[in-house]
Amino acid sequence: MKAMESFVAPTxxxxxxxxxxxxxxxxxxxxxxxxxxxxxxxxISFFFFIGGLYAMFIRLELLTPQGDLLQSTTYNKVFTQxxxxxxxxxxxxxxxxxxxxxxxxxMIGAKDLAFPRINLLSWYIYMLGGIVTIYALLAGGIxxxxxxxxxxxxxxxxxxxxxxxxxxxxxxxxxxxxxLNFIVTIHTMRAPGMTWFRMPLFIWSHYATSLVxxxxxxxxxxxxxxxxxxxxxxxxIFDPAAGGxxxxxQHLFWFYSHPAVYIMVLPGMGVVSELIAxxxxxxxxxxxxxxxxxxxxxxxxxxxxxxxLFVAGQSVYAGMIFSxxxxxxxxxxxxxxxxxxxxxYKASISYDTPMLYALGFIGLFTIGGxxxxxxASLAVDVHLSDTYFIVAHFHYxxxxxxxxxxxxxxxxxxxxxxxxxxxxxxxxxxxLIIFVGFNxxxxxxxxxxxxxxxxxxxxxxxxxxxxxxxxTAGASILGFGLLIPLVYLVWSMRYGKIAAANPxxxxxxxxxxxxxxxTENFELTPIVTxxxxxxxxxxETEVVGKFRDKRVEEV
Amino acid sequence: xxxxxTVGHEHAPENAHAALQHHFxxxxxxxxxxxxxxWVFLVTEIMFFGGMFLAYTLYRSLYPxxxxxxxxxxxxxxxAINTVVLILSSFTMAMxxxxxxxxxxxxxxxxxxxxxxxxxxxxxxxxxxxxxKYEDQLIPGRIIPSRPFDASEVHLLPGAQPxxxxxxxxxxxxxxxxxxxxxxxxxxxxxxxxxxTIRGKxxxxxxxxxxxxxxxxHFVDIVWIFLFPLLYLLGRHLEH
Numbered sequence: 001m002k003a004m005e006s007f008v009a010p011t012x013x014x015x016x017x018x019x020x021x022x023x024x025x026x027x028x029x030x031x032x033x034x035x036x037x038x039x040x041x042x043x044i045s046f047f048f049f050i051g052g053l054y055a056m057f058i059r060l061e062l063l064t065p066q067g068d069l070l071q072s073t074t075y076n077k078v079f080t081q082x083x084x085x086x087x088x089x090x091x092x093x094x095x096x097x098x099x100x101x102x103x104x105x106x107m108i109g110a111k112d113l114a115f116p117r118i119n120l121l122s123w124y125i126y127m128l129g130g131i132v133t134i135y136a137l138l139a140g141g142i143x144x145x146x147x148x149x150x151x152x153x154x155x156x157x158x159x160x161x162x163x164x165x166x167x168x169x170x171x172x173x174x175x176x177x178x179x180l181n182f183i184v185t186i187h188t189m190r191a192p193g194m195t196w197f198r199m200p201l202f203i204w205s206h207y208a209t210s211l212v213x214x215x216x217x218x219x220x221x222x223x224x225x226x227x228x229x230x231x232x233x234x235x236x237i238f239d240p241a242a243g244g245x246x247x248x249x250q251h252l253f254w255f256y257s258h259p260a261v262y263i264m265v266l267p268g269m270g271v272v273s274e275l276i277a278x279x280x281x282x283x284x285x286x287x288x289x290x291x292x293x294x295x296x297x298x299x300x301x302x303x304x305x306x307x308x309l310f311v312a313g314q315s316v317y318a319g320m321i322f323s324x325x326x327x328x329x330x331x332x333x334x335x336x337x338x339x340x341x342x343x344x345y346k347a348s349i350s351y352d353t354p355m356l357y358a359l360g361f362i363g364l365f366t367i368g369g370x371x372x373x374x375x376a377s378l379a380v381d382v383h384l385s386d387t388y389f390i391v392a393h394f395h396y397x398x399x400x401x402x403x404x405x406x407x408x409x410x411x412x413x414x415x416x417x418x419x420x421x422x423x424x425x426x427x428x429x430x431x432l433i434i435f436v437g438f439n440x441x442x443x444x445x446x447x448x449x450x451x452x453x454x455x456x457x458x459x460x461x462x463x464x465x466x467x468x469x470x471x472t473a474g475a476s477i478l479g480f481g482l483l484i485p486l487v488y489l490v491w492s493m494r495y496g497k498i499a500a501a502n503p504x505x506x507x508x509x510x511x512x513x514x515x516x517x518x519t520e521n522f523e524l525t526p527i528v529t530x531x532x533x534x535x536x537x538x539x540e541t542e543v544v545g546k547f548r549d550k551r552v553e554e555v
Numbered sequence: 556x557x558x559x560x561t562v563g564h565e566h567a568p569e570n571a572h573a574a575l576q577h578h579f580x581x582x583x584x585x586x587x588x589x590x591x592x593x594w595v596f597l598v599t600e601i602m603f604f605g606g607m608f609l610a611y612t613l614y615r616s617l618y619p620x621x622x623x624x625x626x627x628x629x630x631x632x633x634x635a636i637n638t639v640v641l642i643l644s645s646f647t648m649a650m651x652x653x654x655x656x657x658x659x660x661x662x663x664x665x666x667x668x669x670x671x672x673x674x675x676x677x678x679x680x681x682x683x684x685x686x687x688k689y690e691d692q693l694i695p696g697r698i699i700p701s702r703p704f705d706a707s708e709v710h711l712l713p714g715a716q717p718x719x720x721x722x723x724x725x726x727x728x729x730x731x732x733x734x735x736x737x738x739x740x741x742x743x744x745x746x747x748x749x750x751x752t753i754r755g756k757x758x759x760x761x762x763x764x765x766x767x768x769x770x771x772x773h774f775v776d777i778v779w780i781f782l783f784p785l786l787y788l789l790g791r792h793l794e795h
Binding site for chain 1: 578579584587588589591592598599600604605606607609610614617696697716718719729733
């Protein structure tokens with residue numbers, strides 16, 4: 001596809017959601033899902049930056065086998081805070097709260113989410129949770145690991161566990177409200193003709209994500225609350241000294257935190273389904289399989305938490321069942337990977353930046369997923385548990401998967417969000433840098449973990465140094481690669497080329513309105529008469545009006 | 556392109572109800588959305604209480620004697636009265652929804668006011684119970700530093716450990732306390748609904764907020780219907 005050719009000459013400013021009203025108040029009190037998405041975009045980028053700084057300190061410390069840059073207590077805080085910030089304040093809200101917020105109503109032809117005020121409230125809750133957490137970091141930090149395992153967190157840690165827990169507790173409600181809003185919107189706000197099986201796969205994956213959000217998040221909320229009370233008032237239901245069971249905490253924690261992995265990766269899969277189909281200009285292979293596999297992942301995702309407890313004293317029989325179920329969750333994930341690949345077959349593929357990210361996602365997510373099967377095997381897990389192998393495994397899912405999908409989606413919808421194009425050359429260059437940097441960072445960590453390097457240590461035997469140096473070198477490349485989009489995306493908001501309404505020439509509803517869209521998204525409520533990813537035959541691809549003609553005939 | 560949307564629905568029609576929000580097509584859609592929204596929210600509530608129910612189940616099965624002893628010390632009469640109070644309030648709430656739908660304004664206001672009163676009565680009785688526990692030094696841990704937990708008021712069955720009795724009281728306070736927080740929120744919601752009802756906002760044309768608040772109120776009642784037998788009736792078959 002020749003995206004560059006579809007630029008139109010700059011036109012006189014017309015009314016859109018960005019210039020409809022002005023002033024700080026019009027943003028802070030907005031009920032427009034698109035503006036709230038931008039508020040989220042700004043805030044999660046801020047948290048991503050903080051989390052990234054902590055990552056930098058971790059990698060710098062690990063450059064040498066001695067503990068020379070950070071003391072062990074500081075190092076404990078740095079990796080804990082890296083995890084807390086990245087998981088709860090970047091990865092979980094990343095795609096749903098920004099791209100999802102912006103696109104769910106537009107893709108189904110609605111004017112807004114079902115509950116605009118609750119949507120704004122969710123952003124304020126997110127910010128409040130973020131501020132409380134940042135207070136915990138500034139007051140002295142927290143050193144329990146992002147998993148808050150008891151009894152260390154309740155009894156022994158001398159850090160700001162309660163404040164950080166409170167921040168996560170508050171933040172959870174923003175996630176719950178977002179999920180609730182999406183579910184209700186998808187059920188009740190679809191435009192006439194937008195049947196369930198005409199919905200873009202992005203919507204299906206957000207529906208599945210929302211299910212996990214509303215079912216899982218309340219459990220972590222109450223768990224963290226009980227933990228905070230236990231620490232505050234010295235009453236124990238997790239403390240073994242009081243007859244409590246610390247493994248109960250692990251069960252409750254992972255009942256949310258394992259499905260939370262799917263909160264992170266399912267929206268990414270939705271983005272990738274969009275990118276693969278649209279940049280191959282082909283209907284996705286096995287639409288309904290890809291759609292239902294999202295739901296299957298959401299359901300199976302709730303049944304596998306015990307694989308985090310294989311070495312925590314869980315019964316062998318429970319371990320066997322959880323192991324089996326963890327293998328089972330690979331099936332719907334594999335369906336997606338195979339169907340994306342099958343979609344590429346004999347397609348007219350264009351390698352614009354979003355597609356580069358999508359192809360990167362498929363490769364890296366596959367590696368992340370396959371190494372998950374190693375960890376799901378009981379005996380192998382005994383060897384690999386709490387080593388760098390698992391660190392590499394989940395970074396392949398979270399960074400290689402979610403972050404790449406997020407960046408791909410951000411580039412893909414950037415012209416719709418801002419009305420400007422990003423610079424394609426720089427974007428492709430940075431996508432490549434990020435891919436190389438990411439693999440150089442985390443591939444050596446698989447080897448490190450296999451050789452026995454445990455996670456969460458900052459002093460290590462000298463024979464691991466070569467691999468750690470490689471990893472640190474990769475991390476600096478990755479960090480550099482991530483700074484490039486930060487610069488050119490901000491630059492493009494003002495100086496980028498003006499984008500056409502439909503720069504990629506696609507049938508999705510979000511492309512059938514102006515860029516940037518009106519506050520109400522569409523001038524008139526659309527009537528949908530075509531399937532998702534229904535591309536015109538090749539000879540007609542230039543004629544976007546195909547859909548108009550077809551609609552006029554049928555209405 | 557925007558131009559391609561020359562065919563389509565008009566936005567909200569001129570004769571739309573005043574309560575119709577701009578992003579809904581019609582009242583029916585708005586009603587469906589808010590009802591589904593409340594149901595989904597209640598699902599999250601079930602999961603929220605679920606964590607505590609799980610903790611209760613686990614420790615009750617591990618320490619049955621301690622839990623029975625601690626349970627026997629709860630005030631069954633006040634708990635039972637509160638159960639009746641809440642069931643009555645659910646009835647008056649249902650009546651409020653019904654009278655709104657059929658447009659009986661006087662009944663509507665009376666039922667809502669009664670619901671509000673019964674809710675406050677529940678909290679009052681709960682406060683009396685909490686005070687008794689305070690007097691008996693049964694507030695777990697060091698929440699009240701001057702009165703640390705002391706199980707000496709509780710008649711311990713053979714095999715019951717005091718620190719497991721404390722655990723029961725912690726779960727009791729966590730669950731009933733969380734329930735009371737929901738009651739307070741519910742009373743706030745009913746007060747707002749009552750205020751707007753007096754101003755005549757809800758009637759047969761527009762009654763969804765009353766229904767949705769009713770759903771929430773019934774849910775909070777149902778939580779209590781589970782809490783009462785689990786916390787108060789456990790171990791009643793044992794000698795006192």
